Amino acid sequence: MSHSRLISELPGDAVTAAVTLRPRALILDADRNKPWLAERSRRSAEAAGFTCVEGTHLSGPCLILRAGEVLRSPGSFRPPPAPQGKAFVAVGLPPSGEWSDFHSRHGGDYPATLPPPLCEWHATEETAQARLSGETLPPDSRIVHWQALDLARTDQRLSVYQIVTSLQHGGAEKIARDLANALPDHGAASCLVVLGKPHRGTLPPNGVVLDLSHVPRLERAGFLSKLAIAQGADVLHVHLTDADETRALAKSGIPLIATIHNSRQGWPRGWETMASGDIRLMLACSQAVEAELRESLPKIPARTVWNGIRPNQFPETPLPSTHICFTLACVANPRPQKRLDRLPAILAALRDELASRGVIKPVRLIIAGETSPRLPDAVESRAAVDREAAKFGVDLQWTEGKQPVREVLANAHALVSCSAHEGLSLAHLEALSSGRPLIACDTGGTRELAWKNPAVTLLDAEATPATFAQALADALLSPPPSAHKLIWRDFTTDNMTERVARFAKQAASFPKEPGHTLWFVTNNLAMGGAQSSLRRLAKSFHQRGLPVKAALLQEYPEHPTPGRQDLLDHGIEVFVPPPAGIIDPQEGVDLILGEMAAAPPAAVVFWNAITTHKLLLADALPFTRVHDISPGEMWFSSFERCMENPPPGLPCRVPSDYGRLLESFTVKYSAEATRAEAIGAPVMVIPNGVILPPAPRRRKKVEGPLVFGSAARISPQKRLDELIAAFRLALPDLPESVLKIAGGIETGAADYAAELFELSKDLPVEWLGETQDIGDFHAQCDVFVMISDPAGCPNASLEALASGLPVIASDVGGASEQVIDGLNGRLVPARDVSAFADAMVDLSRDAARRDAMSLAAREHIRQHFTVERMTDDYLRLFFPDAS
Template identity: 50%
Template sequence: MRALIFAVDPRKPWLLERTQRSLRAAGMEDITIWEGDVETPPHPSAKATLLIRSGAWLRKPLKFAAPPASGTGKPLVAFGFPVCSGAPREAWQVFFQKHGGDFSHSAQLPPCICEWYDEHAARAGLLAERLAGLEGLARPVPSRAKRLLPTRWRRQPHRLIHWSVLDCGHDGNLRALEVVTSLQHGGAERIAWELNRLLPHHGVSSRMVVLGSPLRQELPRPASMVDLAGLSRERRAAALEETTLDYGADVLHGHLIDAEDTRLFSKILPVALTIHNAQQAWPEGTQGLRKNDCALLIACAQMVERELKETLPHLPVRTVWNGIDPHRFAVRGSNERSAQETLTLVCVANPRHQKRLHLLPGILKATQAELLQRCLAIKARLILAGEASPRSPQALECMAQLHEESERLGVSDDINFTRGERPVEEVLTESDVMISCSAYEGLSLAHLEGLAAGLPLVTTDAGGTAELAWRNPAVTLLPLDAMARDYAKAIANAFLHPKSGRVEMERDFSAHAMARRTAALLQRVASGHRRGDTVWFITNNLSTGGAQSSLKRLTAAFHRQGIPVRVALLQEYPGHPTPGRLELMREGVPVHVPSPVGTMDTAEVIADILAEMDADPPHSVCFWNAIPACKLLLADALWYVSVFDVSPGEMYYTSLDRCFEHPPAALPYRSAAEYGARLTKIIVKYAAESSRASAALGTSVKSIPNGIALPPVLHRDREPAAPFRIGTAARLSPQKRIEDLVEAFRVALPDLPPCELLIAGEAETGSEAYAEDLKSSTTGLPVRWLGEHRDLRDFHASLDLFAMISEPAGCPNASLEAMASGLPVVATDVGGASEQVLNGATGLLVPPRNARAFAAALVDLARSPGLRESMGRAARLHVEEHFSMERMVAAYRALLWDGPQVGESALAAGAFPVFSSLHP
């Protein structure tokens, strides 16, 4: 027998893997994957065939048995009932209700999910007929597929039955197992419980699996929870595999599980393992995890991520901050705190050695003394909210130390231990300041809860607490070796001058934000770490501009060299292509255009691009003038391929700084250096920028200047009476500072020969008012506004001198194109201009925003025709030697592609398309 999987979605590769996993467990080895391609219809077979939709799975594959042959000798077709909710199940329910148990005379079956055709049905053409009418295929099966079989076979009577062994699930969502050691009151266990509850809200179906029995009070048991407590390690793994097959799981998300279990589970499913604490409290054997033991480590804090990367550099690590539901916690009003006679401290912690609860009596005693010293008639007391399991020797030892120290200091009557008998929400409403003296932490849920309740937090700088304290006025960090009097002073200050940090906490540490980010990472894990052949470029748009033209030239050149290349756009509308996009597509470069950022959630746009990358896996990914928030999300998701970012110059750092002034909520990146750590390399376009890029992003840097295709040598046969022409080519936008050039021209005009200034370029979108004001300012001056100028070669041929003022600037194409045409250039010394315009050799450089200096340079060259001619020749030679298209393409190829080399013919002149830097 064989299995035939149809309706494969390459953008969701885990669906196919789910179905294959189920079929292999059922003992099927002859598995055909068919996408409904009209050119390759499945060949008719005499074998019995299981026809199953991609994403479906047999509910009990380990008990699979083919339906017995019909005693009537008729061809047999059997179907399974879809057990998951959704449209297919509803259609099959209607079918059952209509036909009862007699299906043989039914005219049409509901949409196919899982069906069996015995060898007689296959030979009779019933399978071919079903294939011809399937929905969800890439293209319909041609009618000729039916003609391959005799008509009399297709019309032969057959039996149609429901075979319960074929009952199946079908779900287009990712399906995850949340696996935790026990479901007791504790931080990690609470996180697993919350994720199991919230992941379905973010497109991930989830089932909780518990490996052992609780030592403390148990959390509420989720519906359909699988309890594997009491089983040996090997039997537990076998039971987990059966759960995986029954549930149709795609990925396993583990909490607190040790290395040995992780290795066993990774043989069943891809494993994402969350580490909930600092290294001192990692599960047993975590330090020894090997490369194939785990697909992804998820840290609860950036500090934990750093420790994991130092200890396990061979495993990918990402941070997902812990989160809570802040709406569970009421904030006590200021009127309730007025005229207090008691300062209530609260520490929420289960007794463990790292919590250092034995320090609390000393802190309470010191706080009482501090209040007396400040002449405050306020009594201090402490509530310790937690639970000490009588079955935990560590908890009993910690409590004994606490009681001994309380007795010694005489504060026993001022400490109340709730023993887990009161809800934390209730305790927090009667508290004034939360304190913590942990020696190490992951990211404490107790701290989040205290802040959600509006309490100030005085805590040691342990684990991820500093990440919680970022820009949060309610958090006071103390060193690990802080004395009791240090706590007391901070507590008194927080009590007397309370500040709320709920808003800041809620921004980054909500349970829904945690679940959303976890869902995105689990999808990456389930999609597999496939490094493909395609070089992907991510950019905002392909409209007018030098950066866009450089990208078009590069990607078109890659395509002509046989390198698979694709471009994804972040700010274009799918149905309204820019001329630049159309031109690139005519070159044969595929362009993916999701709905633009701004019209839909940024994370959804990135998810669409990642799904396209799942269908066409990247060899490397290169950001080219892309929105910083989009770059963060993509670099975060692409841990399995090399990721590069290209800086266009000064604006690159400006946009990064602006992004990290208000970084995306719940995304654990708060500086350019944290983003740079995700990059393989940063690419700059002029060498002088390298040190700045390295300092800002902390990663290695490669300098690759722009390159252009050299035009034929221009011959300028100017009439003797023609005016001296100075020209520039630029989009009309404030950053190009054309007004500085106009002012310099105005200053130089009395000393220039009869002349005119030619400006080629249209107003940039959004800069129309600026352009109109600029044009009005030149009234009475010999300035010609040429507008859109598609043939820059003719434009350059009409000039005597090229002028460029642009701030900020990287490696501008406009000046390169002018130099390549044999023009000397006067430019402001900004960005990479000094690497293009060699002062005194290929043109003149002047300081920025100095109209008189720029005017003097224009006059000097206007009066020196011989110097202009020699500079023009040197300029072209300089471009040919250092800024050719061949050099640029070869440099990017060496970084982004390590496939087979290209022959000399592909690198010859003419292999590179010519795109204007000014217009598409």
């Protein structure tokens, strides 16, 4: 009797006790970067009646199963009878490999020296512990091959089942078939599963198809679930299945994702009732569909994966001659939502419109589609079109699937579509790829094809035949430039499959509940205020016992910067892939995602990171809260440049596309919050924080010149040329003074540094270079001076105020929230060198005033800008559910 049957026959109060008696299984050698392998084996072991345990301390009979392996017939497993008085081990064999070779040499009765464990049943914990520790089993052990433990053929790749309701002529069916065929090119194994029989002509498969159309409809989900576990499927990807069947498949425990191929009017039956526990991830074929999913099912993660075609199958071809006639094409199967019955009136109106422009030529229409006799609404749709064609006396031809779409498009001058709702039409992609203009209703994802695309004309869904006729006449008489390159940029099968492979891997890798690690993603930990703030925050979280990791985008793994070494010295792990510029952004992102799979995030925080990497990462993390921390003006200018040419295939073209991927967007000062609202994510204001020294660190009163100090890396953004100009202008009215500047030369700024050195060579200016001890530098200064543009919430001025230095700053960014004019320093208009010079002279003349400002400076930091306050603010943001 199987364990599952035994439990089902026990009385209710005995079930709990019986579960504890289930034999145990240990999944061996789990790969932290490929967690789906261990999950695959866990499902197999549990289907065979085992309880999976962690650790290596076992008791009683147990199964050892290497991660990634699955039992060929888990539902029929029975423990082998153990001989009395002997250590007993039963072994399952793989289809090939070291154990198969070992078996061919020894037969089914093995010696005590064995290959490494793959699949073994141990009657006692003593032999299991020996195998786990690499010891040889006792010489009198009985070790046999047990067929019930034999393994299915699997590999290390993610295994994704593409499940579609039927393999008939249709867009969704083509997508499922193409994904099954293309996923192996993107690192995933794949299987195409067809659940039912077609209503229209059968779509030819490209490879092996698992046909379940012979299985009764109510049984096929259970049948497929058992088969998928036995064959080691890691993800089930469904297309067109209704809510009930989708839920039934989800009960397998295999992560399930679904592609939604239509606008809400065309969703599978009951889809609006889906809940977060029913499905892991929804993939929308267009951003328009994703928006509807987010509105109707806000608790289920959703991402857009644009439909794609193979450009070589629809190459650009010259427009046919217009000497004899104009030919329009419509590619659609007759269904009510396609509104094909409007086409005859449009064709008649076009004939009149052309005549009004002095063009007297026949106009004909070819409809490439099939009428399913088993669908009454399809038959009626076809009949309605024929009635309208007779009424308006237009030339209309049906292909009924007997002419390839590629040929239809090659012979057409334009594609016309008046669908009431769409997902993202493959026919539209195919026409544009072929170099044909598209005139279509602005429904579903069609607008997404019009981005920078003059070949697409969008009309209102209720546009009149006359309006259609005017747009068609314009396209026929003055054809727009071909848009094939735009389609090949974003809407290819390769782009689509790569995204599906990545999301499938995320679904199989990330746990259902958020992880525990707070991940920071930043460019580097070299010099700079943003980097200093990040290090302070990371160390503060770490000191509070929160797991923290950082990923760096622009450092070399073998050359740690002092900032990176600082985090490592404090016990914070840092992952450093090859830097951006050495590898492709997507490759770097994928490496980071692999590390995150090994340490699942509680949240991911972008802190001064490259925009392209942020877009790719935020998109690829549907199960994770993602926060973006703005460093000020540089964030916005970099973002705007990237959005002009976003990564190919990424549905992120306007700021709000990115904002939808974020949990929050944080700015460093209040005035920036209004601008940030354009991102579309919830906006938070969290200023930087610094460590407040126990006592002031400004220069003690000694003889000698008055010291103005500035700490800034040498970069044009810091406008040190203006600071030198202000110092030169103020110098005649200053007491004996010196300007000390601490900061290294930023990469690429050597020429600017040379200009600065030349500007200051006749002035009392000291260039101190990079400093590792800012407190020591402050102790040399009387007044801190800062001209910087752009600036968010500059750390240099905060650190100076914390040290008790009066600060003269230009009114840029968040400086006005730090420097209160006349209280703890002087705030002068931006880019006003003369006003800055006057402020330097003003503070030089009154030592008592500088002393009062010193006290006010430290108090202002204590009240508003401590690292403790910053940490608390971010703690509430990143962990809103924490008590």
